[in-house]
Amino acid sequence: MLFSEMTTKDALKRTKQKITGYQTEFLERMNAIEVDAHWFRRVFHTFAASFLIYYILPDEGWLFALKRCTIICILLGLIIVEYYRIRGDIKNIHFFGLRGYEKHRPAGYLFFGAGTVVLFLFFPQQIVIPCLLCAAFIDPLMGEIRFHFGKYNAILAGFVVSLFFFSITWYRAEWWVIAIVAAAGGTVVAFSEAKKLRYIDDDFLIQILPAVLLLIIWQVFAGIGIDILPETMILPL
């Protein structure tokens, strides 16, 4: 049919059919992606545990400055990318595994990155290691258990595994210090993962809240003359 022979009604009908076709095709593809995007997100989380390699480089001279500059630059890069994505200059389709509610707010990976950079810059290694391990492993674990066995079982599992992470990373401390640190850290980790806030992602809270609490506990004991911080776990090259 030539364009001149088409009535407005025909043109509208054909356009509508085309749009419906594109929509169906797009949704089918998105559904297909969702299957592996779920585990892709989980793997992305566990991948973060490898950031601990940061502590292998020595904190001396230019290497100290280079380490810090690198993580700050990476974070700035992420902020710029997210700025353009939220503005709409970069389409959401370029971001694999993005959740629906993250389309108009900073994505989880930015919160995760920001939390990790804050930890590396402002907290001692002994506090950073358990917090980063919890962010890397507790979030996917609680997500899976919540999906299969419900919210309360997820909180319980998150608490138990956090206890384990805090205990093994502070194993050089006194037994009563391990008990306090593991109980406090485990409780806060389980709480920060269970409680969803509108503007701050749990990927940020799960790292920062236990770190701040441990910092306070450390400083309180330091105030009464007891240094509870054990030796560092990772010794630089």
Place this chain on the structure above:
Amino acid sequence: MKNQQQQAMYALLLRLELWFAPVLILVPIVVSFFFIQDWYVRGVIQGISQYDGELILGLVILVGNLLCDILFMKSLKDLKRKKLITEKKMK
């Protein structure tokens, strides 16, 4: 034409993900082996127990990542199988 361009872009994105996935899987394994190797070379051989922490970390990173990686690979396999079944049905 526009649809073809979209298809090409979509294929490129999927290819990028396929390239990115091995990095997500391999880097933590390399890091964990590095920690274990460092514990062995600087700790076990020289008899210094201060490096035991690196063994613990290496094992935690390795086991945690392997568990997730296996499930991730399984989901990719399932996805491929589902696609094959759908394609057969279409034919």
